[in-house]
Amino acid sequence: MDMKPPPRKGADFCSLRYGLALIMHFSNFTMITQRVSLSIAIIAMVNNTQQHDPPSASTEGSLTDALHHPNRSSEDFKTRASVYQWSPETQGIIFSSISYGIILTLIPSGYLAGIFGAKQMLGAGLLISSLLTLFTPLAADFGVILVIVIRTVQGMAQGMAWTGQFTIWAKWAPPLERSKLTSIAGSGAAFGSFIILCVGGLISQVFGWPFIFYIFGGTGCICCLLWYTVIYDDPVNHPCISAREKEHIVSSLAQQSGVLSSLPFVAAASCTILGGQLADFLLSRNFLSLIRVRKLFSSLGLLLPSLCAVALPFVASSYMTTIILLILIPGTSNLCDSGFIINTLDVAPRYASFLMGISRGFGLIAGIISSTTTGFLISQDSESGWRNVFFLSAAVNMFGLIFYLTFGQAEIQDWATERTLTHF
Known part of the structure; x- marks a missing residue:
């Protein structure tokens, strides 16, 4: 006992x-x-366009000017x-x-x-x-x-x-x-x-x-x-x-391999670099227009990992196949780097940093929501919970892809164009 x-x-x-x-x-x-x-x-x-002091300006003069005008030193x-x-x-x-x-x-x-x-x-x-x-x-x-x-x-x-x-x-x-x-x-x-x-x-x-x-x-x-x-x-x-x-x-805990853990990052980095090279090649040879290149790589970066995620529950009996799919999911998703992720540079280059910051903020919120949702789903039942997590992630990807394919643009928007001031 x-x-x-x-x-x-x-x-x-x-x-x-x-x-x-x-x-x-x-x-x-x-x-x-x-x-x-x-x-x-x-x-x-x-x-x-920055203005610099003439080379003949002395260090002593600069220090004296800084002492007499402290507000200008910065x-x-x-x-x-x-x-x-x-x-x-x-x-x-x-x-x-x-x-x-x-x-x-x-x-x-x-x-x-x-x-x-x-x-x-x-x-x-x-x-x-x-x-x-x-x-x-x-x-x-x-x-x-x-x-x-x-x-x-x-x-x-x-x-x-x-x-x-x-x-x-x-x-x-x-x-x-x-x-x-x-x-x-x-x-x-x-x-x-x-x-x-x-x-x-x-x-x-x-x-x-x-x-x-x-x-x-x-x-x-x-x-x-x-x-x-x-x-x-x-x-x-x-x-x-x-x-x-x-x-x-x-x-x-169960045992885990450090080398195995690094493979998704290898796939992600490789897809990022290769995707960028291929996107620029298609544009430089005029094979596809800019918006078609953006939509092509957005489709690949959202559709391929979705298919891998949906396939996971059906290949659970094969250890090697499961590992390959788990490596491909984060790897192929990085093809979006040549798609909608940099699309802000196409539609509003003046505000690209601001818009990217907003999108990263939404991504942070999505990460919080996804982890909470995952915890809730797998707490009900481990096997069916993970299957639902994969299906839900694929559905979210498909919704985003359809939305982008429908409304995505690559031309500079009117509100983001440079405006020249006219003086009378």
Whole structure:
């Protein structure tokens, strides 16, 4: 009669694993802001209309003027920020270099995280990315080659961090809570995109473009201190976890492979790059019009993962087929990056950052709603609940696709056109 009662569920949102999810949310927030920083700052970095002081202006004169006119010092510092003669082709290479860096480290970092520990891999990746972000303004003065190298290494560091967090969840997230925990952590990327697109331009305008890198690079360094202080690779070795929560996590977990966890990111990054190349190829050869290219890749990015999701419940008996479909779902969905996601640049380039910030905000809300809905559905019945989750996600994708195919446009809207003021 020596029966052991089943472990009680942890205190949910007051538990240590949800605190870990919040810290990882902050880490993802930091990494995406560092990744997007250059996209915001480059508008001012290549702005040839800025006025500069003549070369003969002395340092002594500048200091004296700043002392007599303290209100002008901030504006003077902002206008003296360097401006570079980077061609559109050069800018394209700079933007894409971080993506190539991420691809280089996705698979090896997943393997190394299983050897050295995900805490060290993710922390090192976040720290390297943050330090390189702080160094970017100085690197730009040394030349575009150094900027490309830094962005590539930064992408490698972020690839380490993206993969490492899933190795951590393999030991911290109970199976019935993985959707909630990973959605809390992953939503940091959407929230970070929303924040930097809203305030990045304001920071550049008020303080100068280098402060975009200083602020978000410094934020990453602070996050690293929090990460190394609070986070442990597994709940067994954490000194502050309660015995009840430790027992709940350990008793409910199954083994998971770090390399396997990294494969969806490899597929996603590959589809993003290949989709962008193919979209530009179709446009440059005039095979399809702009709106048809946008609708084509939106269709692929919404239809393909929907078909994979609907097929999942029917191939559950095949382990390999299930794994392939789970990798293809996030991979093929990134084809939307060449579809409706960048459509704001087509219809309203003047307000692209503002509109993208709004859309990221809706994406953040959708992430919260989806995790709550998923938890509710699988709490009723695990098997049928997951089937309903897949069917519901496919239905939402199909609704969005039909709406976009019906109303999507690629021409600059009247309310977004530049208007010339006429003086009489």
